[in-house]
Amino acid sequence: MQTPKKIAVVGSGLVGTLLAIYLKKAGHTVHVYDRSPDIRKIDFSGRSINLVMSDRGWRTLQEIGLDEEIKKIGIPVDKRAIHMLGSELNYQYYGKDGEAIFSLSRGVLNRKMVDLAETAGVEFFFDKKVWDVTLATATLHEGETERGEWEELDYDIVFGADGAFSRVRHRMQRQSMFNYSQDFIRVGYKELHIPANADGTHKIDKNSLHIWPRGEFMLMGLANPDGSFTCTLFMPHEGENSFEKLTDKETLEAFFAKYFPDTKEVIPDLVEDFFKNPTSYLVTMKCYPWTYEDKVALIGDAAHAIVPFYGHGMNAGFEDITILNQLMEKHGDDWLTIFKEYQQSRKPNTDAIAELSFRNFMEMSTKTADAKFHLQKKIEKWFSDKHPDKWIPLYSRVTFSHHPYSEALAEGDKQNRIMEEILSMENIEQIWETELVENRILELLKK
Incomplete structure (x- = not known):
């Protein structure tokens, strides 16, 4: 005491x-x-990014008896929902069954x-x-x-x-x-908003982190308990596709029609939100x-x-x-x-x-739309399920464990080097669930 x-x-x-x-x-x-x-x-709005609570945050709340109280105002999110141009919605689950982060305003x-x-x-x-x-x-x-x-x-x-x-x-x-x-990065952000349906339900899946990856820029959205979504547009401040180019209603609407066409029905107040809310910086x-x-x-x-x-x-x-x-x-x-x-x-x-x-940022804005990246995540999950003592995927190590961040960074770099070799194997798309690939990963882990 x-x-x-x-x-x-x-x-x-x-x-x-x-x-x-x-x-x-x-x-x-x-x-x-x-x-x-x-x-x-x-009134707190206009320049926020929804928070996600993971195991580290829950531990701090749990130790003082506040975790259940906070869970009441959050929504569990167990996957990414990737909105790629011209193709079907793709889901990427975060961890094992039942593992989820929580979206919080x-x-x-x-x-x-x-x-x-x-x-x-x-x-x-x-x-x-x-x-x-x-x-x-x-x-x-x-x-x-x-x-x-x-x-x-x-x-x-x-x-x-x-x-x-x-x-x-x-x-x-x-x-x-x-x-x-x-260090300020060249990317800034602006808050946008998906309102709830008339009956208070969510317009899109509430248990997903929605990402519209477009290379140097992206849109993301996380659900709120009132049926709405807080969305965030991340873009460079300057350049070809940037905040400095979106200066009027026509340009903004044409930009969203080109890059985020499936948001037309769910973000009715796009123009009002975009020009009302400030462009914020990231440091x-x-x-x-x-x-x-x-x-x-x-x-x-x-x-x-x-x-x-x-x-x-x-x-x-x-x-x-x-x-x-x-x-x-x-x-x-x-x-x-x-x-x-x-x-x-x-x-x-x-x-x-x-x-x-x-x-x-590079993973969310670029790699989530890449087929090779999707395959890497499948291989990692498959191998991790077979050998949980030998391989904890980086995201799980950071988000669903209490391993030190420094250890997660070092292990993640090591795992990435191994996966680069695995993905370079001949016909890896056809053979990734085989004993050959499993043994090769085990062999590389020993080095």
């Missing part, structure tokens, strides 16, 4: 709010600050988490702008404007859970020996160290923002909390050791999921 501390969490997003619940349950006084209004009192989930945190005794301070933190004393500096008067708020510990452009991290960056990088952010002595620590996107193509930004942030909690139970009041081991444990793994997320 830890000695109770007065702890501030900056940021009332998903990771900050769940962290606050964990800290409160551990006996601490917890205050959460956010510069935005209370999310429960505002970011706004609905965040509101629920704030409610649960308040019920647990966490105190929230909305519309409070934290501009700076004195690292040595865990003192927050809050005020209306960056140049105006600030109030000093004293704490024992401060957690920066304030996202990719964190003010807490901004202060830490001004130390010597603090490494920091941010990968890395930094180190994540902590300052036993006073300040970064968590979630403030420490490791990633692009959304593996659906693991939230899951990685929740796993930060799992590891932090394990170390709190192990080391008690020794926050210096807790913080040191926390950052050493998480840094290699969050770097790995950043790399995997970046790569997955």
Whole structure:
């Protein structure tokens, strides 16, 4: 059991709010600050990508008894539904029977988490702008404007859970020996919307992640419990097929008629949504160290923002909390050791999921439409079912297990090299389910 501390969490997003619940349950006084209004009192739409909860996130929720509560507001998704131009819908199942990720609306989930945190005794301070933190004393500096008067708020510990452009991290960056990088990718995104049918049912299969892969750009959609879908158009900001080219109603409608013809009946508000909703940017952010002595620590996107193509930004942030909690139970009041081991444990793994997320854009936008890729997935599933102790497919290792992300990246690279050799075998399309192929994979695994 830890000695109770007065702890501030900056940021009332998903990771900050769940962290606050964990800290409160551990006996601490917890205050959460956010510069935005209370999310429960505002309309949250227009620039979101639906979240997917996988095993890592569920573990964090389960350990504090919140998993069943959250499952009520999600929809299980057990496969990809690939909408290829001029051909039938193709389904690619994620894992074994019963394995599924859960589609969750970011706004609905965040509101629920704030409610649960308040019920647990966490105190929230909305519309409070934290501009700076004195690292040595865990003192927050809050005020209306960056140049105006600030109030000093004293704490024992401060957690920066304030996202990719964190003010807490901004202060830490001004130390010597603090490494920091941010990389914007050339692809941006825009939210679109498939409304429910008149009777509240979904217009397309609700238990699939729908993907319209078109090479350098793609459309995807995930279901919401109210019968609607949150769709996301990922495209380059500039170039031939890009956001900069879609400037008027006629051009937009012609573009969708050419590349996404089967969406005409299900996205009735295309023009209104497209020109109303902002075009958002995607960034990968890395930094180190994540902590300052036993006073300040970064968590979630403030420490490791990633692009959304593996659906693991939230899951990685929740796993930060799992590891932090394990170390709190192990080391008690020794926050210096807790913080040191926390950052050493998480840094290699969050770097790995950043790399995997970046790569997955190519898989979703290009490879999902490729026959060779489909065959590779069939071979991997077939071999994995026969030898589950020897082969866990990369997606399953990342999404349906608790294996470290760094291990998943290394094993995935090894498996890909093996599959390149298998796919180059003569007549592989005809012989892939044979003992010859099975023995060749076993032989390559031994090398």
